[in-house]
Structures are given as C-alpha cells and as structure tokens.
Amino acid sequence: xxxxxxxxxxxxxxxxxxxxxxxxxxxxxxxxxxxxxxxxxxxxxxxxxxxxxxxxxxxxxxxxxxxxxxxxxxxxxxxxxxxxxxxxxxxxxxxxxxxxxxxxxxxxxxxxxxxxxxxxxxxxxxxxxxxxxxxxxxxxxxxxxxxxxxxxxxxxxxxxxxxxxxxxxxxxxxxxxxxxxxxxxxxxxxxxxxxxxxxxxxxxxxxxxxxxxxxxxxxxxxxxxxxxxxxxxxxxxxxxxxxxxxxxxxxxxxxxxxxxxxxxxxxxxxxxxxxxxxxxxxxxxxxxxxxxxxxxxxxxxxxxxxxxxxxxxxxxxxxxxxxxxxxxxxxxxxxxxx
Amino acid sequence: xxxxxxxxxxxxxxxxxxxxxxxxxxxxxxxxxxxxxxxxxxxxxxxxxxxxxxxxxxxxxxxxxxxxxxxxxxxxxxxxxxxxxxxxxxxxxxxxxxxxxxxxxxxxxxxxxxxxxxxxxxxxxxxxxxxxxxxxxxxxxxxxxxxxxxxxxxxxxxxxxxxxxxxxxxxxxxxxxxxxxxxxxxxxxxxxxxxxxxxxxxxxxxxxxxxxxxxxxxxxxxxxxxxxxxxxxxxxxxxxxxxxxxxxxxxxxxxxxxxxxxxxxxxxxxxxxxxxxxxxxxxxxxxxxxxxxxxxxxxxxxxxxxxxxxxxxxxxxxxxxxxxxxxxxxxxxxxxxxx
Numbered sequence: 110x111x112x113x114x115x116x117x118x119x120x121x122x123x124x125x126x127x128x129x130x131x132x133x134x135x136x137x138x139x140x141x142x143x144x145x146x147x148x149x150x151x152x153x154x155x156x157x158x159x160x161x162x163x164x165x166x167x168x169x170x171x172x173x174x175x176x177x178x179x180x181x182x183x184x185x186x187x188x189x190x191x192x193x194x195x196x197x198x199x200x201x202x203x204x205x206x207x208x209x210x211x212x213x214x215x216x217x218x219x220x221x222x223x224x225x226x227x228x229x230x231x232x233x234x235x236x237x238x239x240x241x242x243x244x245x246x247x248x249x250x251x252x253x254x255x256x257x258x259x260x261x262x263x264x265x266x267x268x269x270x271x272x273x274x275x276x277x278x279x280x281x282x283x284x285x286x287x288x289x290x291x292x293x294x295x296x297x298x299x300x301x302x303x304x305x306x307x308x309x310x311x312x313x314x315x316x317x318x319x320x321x322x323x324x325x326x327x328x329x330x331x332x333x334x335x336x337x338x339x340x341x342x343x344x345x346x347x348x349x350x351x352x353x354x355x356x357x358x359x360x361x362x363x364x365x366x367x368x369x370x371x372x373x374x375x376x377x378x379x380x381x382x383x384x385x386x387x388x389x390x391x392x393x394x395x396x397x398x399x400x401x402x403x404x405x406x407x408x409x410x411x412x413x414x415x416x417x418x419x420x421x422x423x424x425x426x427x428x429x430x431x432x433x434x435x436x437x438x439x440x441x442x443x444x445x446x447x
Numbered sequence: 448x449x450x451x452x453x454x455x456x457x458x459x460x461x462x463x464x465x466x467x468x469x470x471x472x473x474x475x476x477x478x479x480x481x482x483x484x485x486x487x488x489x490x491x492x493x494x495x496x497x498x499x500x501x502x503x504x505x506x507x508x509x510x511x512x513x514x515x516x517x518x519x520x521x522x523x524x525x526x527x528x529x530x531x532x533x534x535x536x537x538x539x540x541x542x543x544x545x546x547x548x549x550x551x552x553x554x555x556x557x558x559x560x561x562x563x564x565x566x567x568x569x570x571x572x573x574x575x576x577x578x579x580x581x582x583x584x585x586x587x588x589x590x591x592x593x594x595x596x597x598x599x600x601x602x603x604x605x606x607x608x609x610x611x612x613x614x615x616x617x618x619x620x621x622x623x624x625x626x627x628x629x630x631x632x633x634x635x636x637x638x639x640x641x642x643x644x645x646x647x648x649x650x651x652x653x654x655x656x657x658x659x660x661x662x663x664x665x666x667x668x669x670x671x672x673x674x675x676x677x678x679x680x681x682x683x684x685x686x687x688x689x690x691x692x693x694x695x696x697x698x699x700x701x702x703x704x705x706x707x708x709x710x711x712x713x714x715x716x717x718x719x720x721x722x723x724x725x726x727x728x729x730x731x732x733x734x735x736x737x738x739x740x741x742x743x744x745x746x747x748x749x750x751x752x753x754x755x756x757x758x759x760x761x762x763x764x765x766x767x768x769x770x771x772x773x774x775x776x777x778x779x780x781x782x783x784x785x786x
Contacts, residue, residue: 389726
C-alpha cells in the first residue's frame, strides 16, 4: 500500500517538472529562427495564402493565448499536426510510426549491454590491477571516448562494404514490403503475421546499430559496476565472510554481487533514457528513420508541434524510467522502505 | 616649482601603476600557489597541526599523490593531453598547407587516396586530410574549455548560494535545474544553437548553459554537508560575512569533486561537440573533426580515409582527458585511497 502511495506521490512531484519542460519547449520553439508557416504552403504562394495559412495555424494570436491553447491541447491528447515530415498528419501518427524503431534498438542494446557490462565489471573488480582488469578498463575507457557515429561508420565500412556480410544502412531491404500494422513493433508484427523472412531481414539490419550502441553502453556500465564492486569488496561483511572461510567464489557471488549491482541499476536506467534521446546520431549514421531523425527535421525546419511533441514524449519516458528505477530499488534492496 | 613637484608626483604615480600592472600576473600566480595548493595536495590545509607533524603529513601526502598519479595509464593520458595542446598551439608549424588554403577553395582530386603530396588522402573539396586534423585540435579545445569553465563557475556559484541560503530560494533554483536536467541534453544543445546562431561563441554559450545544472547539483550536496560543520559556525562567530563564509571557508573544502568531474567533462564535451558538428550544428568558418566526418560519411564505402582519421583524433583526444580524469580521481578521492 505504501508503495502505491509512494508512486502516486512521485508522479505528483514530477508534474511541475513536466509542466516546466512544456513551458521551456514552448518558449524555445518560439525563439527559433525560421517560419513554420512556410512548410504548409506550396512552393509558390501569394501573400494572401501566407496570411491565411498563418491564421489557420493560430500563430496570429497573442503568445500567451497560444501557450494556454497549447497546454490545454497537450493534456487532451491533441499534439498538433506536422507539415515538414508529412503534410498535415497528426504528430501522434509520426510518433507511432517512428518511436517503435528507436525503441527496438534501444531495448536490444540495453539488454545486451547490461548482461555483458555487469559481467565484465565484476570480473574486472575481482582481478583488480591484474591483466583482465587493465584490459576491461582500457576497453571501457575507449568505449566511453569513442564517438558513436564514427564507430557506426567504421562498422559500416568493415561489415557492410569491405567484408560485405551485413546490410550497411536502412532498416529493411528496399522493396521487401511491410508487415500489417498490428502492434506497431515491426518485429512482433512480422511474427504475428507469420512473415519470418521480414523479421530476419529487419534483425539483420539492426545488428550494426545495436552493436554500435551497446558497445558504448557496455563501457559505462562496466565502469560503474567495477567501481561499485570495488567499494563493496572493501566492506566489513566481506572481510567477515572471508574470515569465516567462505570460498572466494561464494564471497563474490552471494555476498558482494547483489549489493554491488544495485547502484548499477541507476546507470542502466539513465543509459536507457539516454539511448532513446541520443539515438539521433546512430539513426543518422545508419539512416534508420527513427524518432531522432524526425527530431532533427523538426529542429532544422522549425516544426513547432513535432519538436514539442517529441521532446515531451522523451521527457515523460525519462521521468517514468526514473520512477521505475526507484521502485525497482525497493525490490532489490529490502532495506529501502517507502 | 610647484608645478614641477606636481609633475614629479604624477610621474611617480604612473610608474607605480606600470609596476603594479607588470606584477599583476606574478601576483595572481603567487596567489594560486599559496592559496589553492589544496586542490592538488590533500591535507595541505591542515595548518593547525604541529609544525613538524604538518610537514610530515604534507610530504607524505604529496608523495602519495604523485605516486598514485604515476600509474602508467595516467601518464599516457597526460602525454596525450600535452601533445594535443601542443598541436593546438603550434598548428601553423605542423601543417603541410597554411590555413588560407582551406577557405572558399576547391582543389582537384576529391576523395583521392593517400599520396606523397597528401599523406592521409583528400577530402570532398580536395583538401589535405592531415592538415585538417591539425587545425581541428585548436577548434575542439577552444570551444570545450571556455564552455566548461563557464558552467563550472556559474554552476558552483548557483549551487553554493542555493545550498547556503536553503529554503524557498533553494527550492526554486533546484526546480529550474531539475527541468533543465530532464530536458535531453543533445536536443537542448541543438535547439539553443539553432536559436543563437551557428557561431563559435554561441556554441560555447549553449554548452556552458547546459553544464550548469550538473555542477550546481554536484556542489549543492557537499555544501549541505559542510554547512553544518563546526568551522562554519566558528567563522560566523568570528564575524565573517555570508559571502566570506561561502567562498573562503566552504568552497575550498568542497571543490575536489568538481575538479575531478571537470577533467572528465572536457572529454565529454569534445565528444558531444563532435556529435553536434556531425549533425551540422557547427560554426562553418572553423575546421572541425566532426564536420569532416559528416562530409565524408556518404563516401565511406570507397574513401574511408577521409572519415577514419578525424574520428581517430577525436577518440585519442577524449581518451587522453578521460585517462587524466581517472588518474586524478584515483589520486584525490579519499574513498579509493587503499586501492
């Protein structure tokens, strides 16, 4: 019961932040140079057409009116329409179309990265200052300092062109067709409709982006897991466990690991949020047409509604992930009570 | 007679002023050495100890600090940072072609492979890849360093004020910082650069603004802890003003985590600047590694050299700062003392 109360309180506490983000995006989008009206018009237009389009978009109203209008629309679920990516389609459509692709890459990379990263972090801490530690630390350091787009390009060159074993760009072979839209997640749609070759094709295209993103995420998870594992290994209860004659393997696995992995959960969650928002670079490199790509278009061509919608969505996800992490903490660590 | 005396005094004053101006730099350096050595030498502020004990502690901690800093990885990091700074400073002596060669001109041989004239190949407009690598070093450092200094200075000031004067002021400041943190950083950077314009100063400003919440939060936590310690109370009893307590008494005691994350963040900022310029949010008058990769990305299949080398430079630079940051953290962080 107290858990539900806690979650409720956290959501209430997140509301001002959400509100602030909405206000900030509104102000920033109105400050951007460029004119969103131009995208709604044909290539050649008259002044009357321009003024009419401006009126129709509601941009002639006072800014404060626009702001309150925007707020009320956001909370009723109408996030406006976009004219840059597609002419006059609701922003929600674009999000439904683009977000699953970003989500696929992010979820696969975070799963792979947490499995490998936690493992390597523990190994590095176990063999402190030995060869394996230095090796994984060095690798993690390189992973932290490698630019994700450059890694993507190098992978493209190696596997896409030089060895020619994987598709280099895109998310599907051109002209292969799409599965019927059921859950919006392409992979699941493929399986439901029984088109296995589509699913395989999709997975084949995702290998490089996922490798690229997970390499970078593994690095930061390894670093976190290693340092928290080292901290735990210094604790008194580890010394006690060793003193009473427990095997080194048992000390690591049953006494140290669980306590050390709790701080790593935060890093994993933050990374997942970061992957969703920061996939812009990977998506551009691999030409994946995901959410980040749409965002880039929105910023370049001053699409107020698309920009606000995507930023709002990412913020909501970020806040939800943080909330979920805190709840997860209580499950992992019985000492924490809300 | 009288006028002569007046002239004499005026001349004296002028010469004194000149002298003081000449000495300003010396005085600043001396001030740093005498007042800020605690940044680098732990325990150097423990002046209340018996003199001999103090000397002993100092030499021991100095030696410990240097010994911990002398790990091979850290030395590699220092070497990398040193050489990148050298390249940035002496770029005109190291390039094969002068800077003017790269402005508004097109040469034959776009994306040509490495040759004797162009040791690392050519870019889209026929430029020399190697020379552009050299020029990119200064661009990265000149954008990253002021940006991060900006965010450290303002973040520290805001964080200290918020924590020291807790209450409604703290709540308001921290809510604003929360909102800025909840906003995805890369997106905020792109929007800010789009608003300000694609100029070097504005990119610095955008990055400086973005870093403020992080440092404000970092220092706020430690100030909240330090505020309740006895030395703050005794300073207040001695009649020190709030400003003096904040910046002379508390700040020196809480600045170490800032120093550590500062080094890491230089690397991080260089990395995300490269990302931004890869997306096209850069100052078009500058030579940047990230934008060079952007230009060459479309031809990765047949001209990999044009995008490979700038990336290598980014990795090396960022790696250098990260290694130094790692080393500094190991040497300074008291929690990891026994490692």
